[in-house]
Every structure is written in structure tokens, then in C-alpha cells.
Amino acid sequence: MKNFKLYILSGLLFIAACKPEIHTPTLSKGTANFSRxxxxxxxxxxxxxxxxxxxxxxxxxxxxxxxxxxxxxxxxxxxxxxxxxxxxxxxxxxxxxxxxxxxxxxxxxxxxxxxxxxxxxxxxxxxxxxxxxxxxxxxxxxxxxxxxxxxxxxxxxxxxxxxxxxxxxxxxxxxxxxxxxxxxxxxxxxxxxxxxxxxxxxxxxxxxxxxxxxxxxxxxxxxxxxxxxxxxxxxxxxxxxxxxxxxxIPYFNTVTVAAINAEVASTGLKLYVNALVSGTTYAPRLATNNDLIVLTFPTSMIGTMVTTPYGPLPYGLTPVTPVDNQYVLxxxxxxxxxxxxxxxxxxxxxxxxxxxxxxxxxxxxxxxxxxxxxxxxxxxxxxxxxxxxxxxxxxxxxxxxxxxxxxxxxxxxxxxxxxxxxxxxxxxxxxxxxxx
Incomplete structure (x- = not known):
């Protein structure tokens, strides 16, 4: 029994000796100076x-x-x-x-x-x-x-x-x-x-x-x-x-073209934007998923009737009434x-x-x-x-x-x-x- 106790004790000492040491790196400013x-x-x-x-x-x-x-x-x-x-x-x-x-x-x-x-x-x-x-x-x-x-x-x-x-x-x-x-x-x-x-x-x-x-x-x-x-x-x-x-950033990825098109799908219409062609030239076209609508765009405007030379037309849903430049990148x-x-x-x-x-x-x-x-x-x-x-x-x-x-x-x-x-x-x- 005595030898058995010594065996256990020596085993515990061996385990303790093999226990890895955990070194916490010393906090340091390195070569920097943060005084101001x-x-x-x-x-x-x-x-x-x-x-x-x-x-x-x-x-x-x-x-x-x-x-x-x-x-x-x-x-x-x-x-x-x-x-x-x-x-x-x-x-x-x-x-x-x-x-x-x-x-x-x-x-x-x-x-x-x-x-x-x-x-x-x-x-x-x-x-x-x-x-x-x-x-x-x-x-x-x-x-x-x-x-x-x-x-x-x-x-x-x-x-x-x-x-x-x-x-x-x-x-x-x-x-x-x-x-x-x-x-x-x-x-x-x-x-x-x-x-x-x-x-x-x-x-x-x-x-x-x-x-x-x-x-x-x-x-x-x-x-x-x-x-x-x-x-x-x-x-x-x-x-x-x-x-x-x-x-x-979320500012450009929260209100999406796909979501707006899904909302108006029952009308058979789709979203139009006034898009950059080149230089400072813009022209209306169908919106794509590569067009980014800004977060602050008042989506309630979509479909509201706008007076045009062709009569009242729904805002954002025709090439005559595209979403204004400031609302889309x-x-x-x-x-x-x-x-x-x-x-x-x-x-x-x-x-x-x-x-x-x-x-x-x-x-x-x-x-x-x-x-x-x-x-x-x-x-x-x-x-x-x-x-x-x-x-x-x-x-x-x-x-x-x-x-x-x-x-x-x-x-x-x-x-x-x-x-x-x-x-x-x-x-x-x-x-x-x-x-x-």
C-alpha cells in the first residue's frame, strides 16, 4: 500500500512538472510614444x-x-x-x-x-x-x-x-x-x-x-x-x-431595386432610374441590381402620379418619370x-x-x-x-x-x-x- 501511494504521488508530480506554463505578454508601448x-x-x-x-x-x-x-x-x-x-x-x-x-x-x-x-x-x-x-x-x-x-x-x-x-x-x-x-x-x-x-x-x-x-x-x-x-x-x-x-455600407444596400420591383410586380411595371451614361450625360433606363438606392429614398413616392407632357405617369416606373439622380448611385x-x-x-x-x-x-x-x-x-x-x-x-x-x-x-x-x-x-x- 505504501508503494502504491508513492506511485500515485510520483505520477502527480510528473503531471505537475509537465503542465505547460502560460506566459501573458507584458503590456508594452514598443517603439511608439503615446504620451500625447x-x-x-x-x-x-x-x-x-x-x-x-x-x-x-x-x-x-x-x-x-x-x-x-x-x-x-x-x-x-x-x-x-x-x-x-x-x-x-x-x-x-x-x-x-x-x-x-x-x-x-x-x-x-x-x-x-x-x-x-x-x-x-x-x-x-x-x-x-x-x-x-x-x-x-x-x-x-x-x-x-x-x-x-x-x-x-x-x-x-x-x-x-x-x-x-x-x-x-x-x-x-x-x-x-x-x-x-x-x-x-x-x-x-x-x-x-x-x-x-x-x-x-x-x-x-x-x-x-x-x-x-x-x-x-x-x-x-x-x-x-x-x-x-x-x-x-x-x-x-x-x-x-x-x-x-x-x-x-448599409446606406446603399438596404433599399434595393429587387425589393422595389417585387412591391410593384402586380402592376406589370418596373423601376427606372436616371443613370450616368458618360461624363455628365444622364439618361433614363430600367434599373438593375447593380444600381444602389440610397437609404433615405422615400419609397412612398414610387407609383405616385407625376404631371408630364404625356399626362400623369407613375413616379419611378416609366422612362419619363425615373427615380431622381440624388436617390440612386x-x-x-x-x-x-x-x-x-x-x-x-x-x-x-x-x-x-x-x-x-x-x-x-x-x-x-x-x-x-x-x-x-x-x-x-x-x-x-x-x-x-x-x-x-x-x-x-x-x-x-x-x-x-x-x-x-x-x-x-x-x-x-x-x-x-x-x-x-x-x-x-x-x-x-x-x-x-x-x-x-
């Missing part, structure tokens, strides 16, 4: 969500999430131009209030506790909404609406209320001569994220190719090179992101947009490589999500509108959970390039879309 991290970009950087910029969205911006993780490896304070609690609803935004009998979402705008201080008519531009001024320190320089094309425009603050909010002076009465690139680089910083360039394609696409233009490819390359030169001039390191395939416009985005991304990756910067390939990542979905922290996610969990009610910008995922992708790129071990955020702790 700044974020450069547009609405995605600012935390825009559900069609507006408001306090909860700002607090869950991807740079803010990144900064919390960087703080564990020596990152410093990260200040954002937050709206106050009393004006927490900022510019206003959309909320989901329910669903109709067909299962379509019903949304309503939030119109109370806003930070709107007025508006004015900018000559040659139009109405500019002004917001309550912010005068504190800033590390998140995300400005909704800004294009790369705008970063050296001296009076841009007179045309963008979000940027005007950050500058001294009243844009409605004063010429503001501070350009964006000089503004973000005015104070020393050690690390940056740069996600400029989205709006250079997105603004064209979301207006159906009718309300804006794509930024010239050569101009984009010149301005991107200039921006990286200025951002790295004092030795700061950083991470940049490519431009997503804007045609892959037709197949040729889709191809044009993708061509420009791919050119922009070639510029971004080439110039980032020349500077030794990290790159988050948002184009590839978000296209893969659209094709295959993803599962993170036990949560299944996709690019589907409402149900996917990634995109907010505007079909363009992200939910807090979506921003947490993007923050982690930026961090992964940083860790790879700078031999760092910045911990990833817990995606499950961030909320998806709020349901009533």
Missing part, C-alpha cells in the same frame, strides 16, 4: 452616430476607446471637444422608436437639449449651423464633413459649423483664417491616427453623384503627402487607415466611385509605407465583414442595417460596438508595426444599436 496621442479625421473620428454628433457618441468614438487602451502603456490624457451634459444631444440625432406592420424601422429625430446656437448663410455656400463653442484642450480633432480636399482651406471654419466650434471668433461675422492641418499640428504630439479621405468619395456617393464631386486623384495624392509630412515633421509616429468601399457611378477609392487607397498605403507608418486596411476589413460577417467576444455581427450591430441608424456611421471593433483594428496595426502590446478593448462591453 491625437486623432485626425472626419465624422468617424469624432464619434458621429445615428445621423448626428452627440455626447454619448463622442464618449464612444474609436480614438477615445484607443486612448483608454493606450493609457495602460503610458498614454496621456485624451481630451475631446465634448458637448456638455445640458446640451448632450449636440447636433441632434435619430432614435429607433419601433417598427411598422411590414417590419420597417420607424425613426424619430431628437430635438431637445441641443448644442445649436444658431445658423447663418455663408455666401456661395449655403446654410451653416453653428454650435456652442468649445475652448478646452483637444486631442480628438475629428470634424464631421471635412474632406482631405479641405485641410488647407484657410476659411474652412466659415463653412463647417463643427470646425467653427473649435476656433476662436464667430464664423457668422468673422473671417476665420485657420486651416485644419495647421490647427491640428499647432501643439506638439507624439502619436497620431489619420483617417482623412472618407468624405472625398462618400459625399459624392451619398448624394447619388448629384450633390458633390469626387476629389481629383492627383489633388488627393498631393494633399495626403502634405498631411503626412506635417504630421511626422517632429518625429511623431502614427497609424493611418484606408478608405472603405463606400458602396458596401447607378452602376456607372458605383464603378467610378470604386475606381477613385482604390486610387486614394494606393496613395495612402504607398505614402504611409514611405513614412514607416502603421496601416489599418479598412477597405479590405469592412468588405470582408460585408461578405462573411464576424464574431467577436461571442457576439455575431454583420453589415446588415438595424440587425447587424455594427452600423447606426444612418447606415454610414457606427455604433459604439462598431467603433470598439475599429479601435481594436487600429491597435492591431500599431502593435504589429511598432512591436507594441497595447491591449485590445472588450467589444462586448460596448453597446450596439439601441432598441426601443
Amino acid at each position: 496621442f491625437i486623432a485626425v479625421g472626419n465624422s468617424l473620428t469624432a464619434g458621429y452616430s445615428n445621423g448626428g454628433l452627440y455626447l454619448d457618441g463622442q464618449l464612444n468614438s474609436y480614438p477615445s476607446i484607443m486612448a483608454k487602451q493606450m493609457a495602460q502603456v503610458g498614454g496621456g490624457a485624451f481630451n475631446q471637444p465634448l458637448f456638455t451634459t445640458a446640451q448632450a444631444n449636440g447636433s441632434g440625432y435619430l432614435t429607433l422608436t419601433g417598427f411598422d406592420k411590414s417590419g420597417n424601422p420607424i425613426t424619430a429625430p431628437v430635438t431637445t437639449d441641443l448644442a445649436v446656437r444658431g445658423e447663418y448663410n455663408a455666401p456661395g455656400f449655403g446654410t451653416v449651423v453653428l454650435y456652442t463653442k468649445y475652448t478646452g484642450d483637444i486631442e480628438n480633432y475629428g470634424v464631421p464633413g471635412i474632406k482631405l480636399y479641405n485641410i488647407t482651406t484657410p476659411q474652412y471654419g466659415n463653412y463647417n459649423g463643427y470646425f467653427e466650434r473649435l476656433l476662436p471668433g464667430d464664423g457668422s461675422t468673422t473671417v476665420l483664417n485657420t486651416d485644419y492641418l495647421d490647427f491640428v499640428t499647432a501643439k506638439p504630439f507624439t502619436f497620431f491616427t489619420d483617417w482623412l479621405g472618407n468624405n472625398d468619395a462618400l459625399s459624392y456617393a451619398t448624394t447619388g453623384g448629384a450633390g458633390d464631386v469626387l476629389t481629383d486623384k492627383t489633388t488627393f495624392a498631393q494633399l495626403y503627402e502634405l498631411s503626412l509630412q506635417q504630421l511626422t515633421a517632429s518625429g511623431a509616429k502614427g497609424v493611418v487607415a484606408t478608405i472603405p468601399d463606400v458602396t458596401s 447607378d452602376a456607372n457611378e458605383v464603378a467610378l466611385t470604386r475606381d477613385y477609392v482604390q486610387s486614394y487607397n494606393a496613395t495612402i498605403t504607398t505614402q504611409a509605407a514611405a513614412k514607416g507608418l502603421a496601416v489599418f486596411d479598412a477597405y479590405t476589413y469592412l468588405n470582408n465583414v460585408k461578405l462573411h460577417g464576424l464574431e467577436i467576444d461571442g457576439i455575431s455581427l454583420s453589415s446588415a442595417y438595424i440587425t447587424g450591430g455594427l452600423f447606426s441608424l444612418d447606415g454610414v456611421h457606427l455604433t459604439p460596438r462598431g467603433y470598439a471593433i475599429i479601435a481594436n483594428e487600429f491597435i492591431k496595426a500599431i502593435n504589429t508595426t511598432y512591436n507594441a502590446n497595447v491591449p485590445l478593448a472588450n467589444v462586448a462591453s460596448y453597446q450596439g444599436l439601441k432598441f426601443p
Whole structure:
């Protein structure tokens, strides 16, 4: 019996000796320095969500999430131009209030506790909404609406209320001569994220190719090179992101030609769109599944009678009454947009490589999500509108959970390039879309 006990004891000791050791990598900043991290970009950087910029969205911006993780490896304070609690609803935004009998979402705008201080008519531009001024320190320089094309425009603050909010002076009465690139680089910083360039394609696409233009490819390359030169001039390191395939977002994939044709099938009619032929020439034709209808298209217009020289005809269902340009990014416009985005991304990756910067390939990542979905922290996610969990009610910008995922992708790129071990955020702790 004694020998049997010794046998068991020796066996247990052997098992214990063979137990693999688990080594948790030490958190590290690697060769990066996060003591003053700044974020450069547009609405995605600012935390825009559900069609507006408001306090909860700002607090869950991807740079803010990144900064919390960087703080564990020596990152410093990260200040954002937050709206106050009393004006927490900022510019206003959309909320989901329910669903109709067909299962379509019903949304309503939030119109109370806003930070709107007025508006004015900018000559040659139009109405500019002004917001309550912010005068504190800033590390998140995300400005909704800004294009790369705008970063050296001296009076841009007179045309963008979000940027005007950050500058001294009243844009409605004063010429503001501070350009964006000089503004973000005015104070020393050690690390940056740069996600400029989205709006250079997105603004064209979301207006159906009718309300804006794509930024010239050569101009984009010149301005991107200039921006990286200025951002790295004092030795700061950083991470940049490519431009997503804007045609892959829910804004263009929720209201579909196939669904509309199915709705009107009993009439024997089909959808017509006014489509790009070449240059600036448009002509009506039957819609195809390669034509992308925008999320904001009022589908109730389909079939309503329109006065024409040929008598009343149903809107959208004849070549005389095609869907208006602003409601559809037709197949040729889709191809044009993708061509420009791919050119922009070639510029971004080439110039980032020349500077030794990290790159988050948002184009590839978000296209893969659209094709295959993803599962993170036990949560299944996709690019589907409402149900996917990634995109907010505007079909363009992200939910807090979506921003947490993007923050982690930026961090992964940083860790790879700078031999760092910045911990990833817990995606499950961030909320998806709020349901009533």
C-alpha cells in the first residue's frame, strides 16, 4: 500500500512538472510614444452616430476607446471637444422608436437639449449651423464633413459649423483664417491616427453623384503627402487607415431595386432610374441590381402620379418619370466611385509605407465583414442595417460596438508595426444599436 501511494504521488508530480506554463505578454508601448496621442479625421473620428454628433457618441468614438487602451502603456490624457451634459444631444440625432406592420424601422429625430446656437448663410455656400463653442484642450480633432480636399482651406471654419466650434471668433461675422492641418499640428504630439479621405468619395456617393464631386486623384495624392509630412515633421509616429468601399455600407444596400420591383410586380411595371451614361450625360433606363438606392429614398413616392407632357405617369416606373439622380448611385457611378477609392487607397498605403507608418486596411476589413460577417467576444455581427450591430441608424456611421471593433483594428496595426502590446478593448462591453 505504501508503494502504491508513492506511485500515485510520483505520477502527480510528473503531471505537475509537465503542465505547460502560460506566459501573458507584458503590456508594452514598443517603439511608439503615446504620451500625447491625437486623432485626425472626419465624422468617424469624432464619434458621429445615428445621423448626428452627440455626447454619448463622442464618449464612444474609436480614438477615445484607443486612448483608454493606450493609457495602460503610458498614454496621456485624451481630451475631446465634448458637448456638455445640458446640451448632450449636440447636433441632434435619430432614435429607433419601433417598427411598422411590414417590419420597417420607424425613426424619430431628437430635438431637445441641443448644442445649436444658431445658423447663418455663408455666401456661395449655403446654410451653416453653428454650435456652442468649445475652448478646452483637444486631442480628438475629428470634424464631421471635412474632406482631405479641405485641410488647407484657410476659411474652412466659415463653412463647417463643427470646425467653427473649435476656433476662436464667430464664423457668422468673422473671417476665420485657420486651416485644419495647421490647427491640428499647432501643439506638439507624439502619436497620431489619420483617417482623412472618407468624405472625398462618400459625399459624392451619398448624394447619388448629384450633390458633390469626387476629389481629383492627383489633388488627393498631393494633399495626403502634405498631411503626412506635417504630421511626422517632429518625429511623431502614427497609424493611418484606408478608405472603405463606400458602396458596401448599409446606406446603399438596404433599399434595393429587387425589393422595389417585387412591391410593384402586380402592376406589370418596373423601376427606372436616371443613370450616368458618360461624363455628365444622364439618361433614363430600367434599373438593375447593380444600381444602389440610397437609404433615405422615400419609397412612398414610387407609383405616385407625376404631371408630364404625356399626362400623369407613375413616379419611378416609366422612362419619363425615373427615380431622381440624388436617390440612386447607378452602376456607372458605383464603378467610378470604386475606381477613385482604390486610387486614394494606393496613395495612402504607398505614402504611409514611405513614412514607416502603421496601416489599418479598412477597405479590405469592412468588405470582408460585408461578405462573411464576424464574431467577436461571442457576439455575431454583420453589415446588415438595424440587425447587424455594427452600423447606426444612418447606415454610414457606427455604433459604439462598431467603433470598439475599429479601435481594436487600429491597435492591431500599431502593435504589429511598432512591436507594441497595447491591449485590445472588450467589444462586448460596448453597446450596439439601441432598441426601443
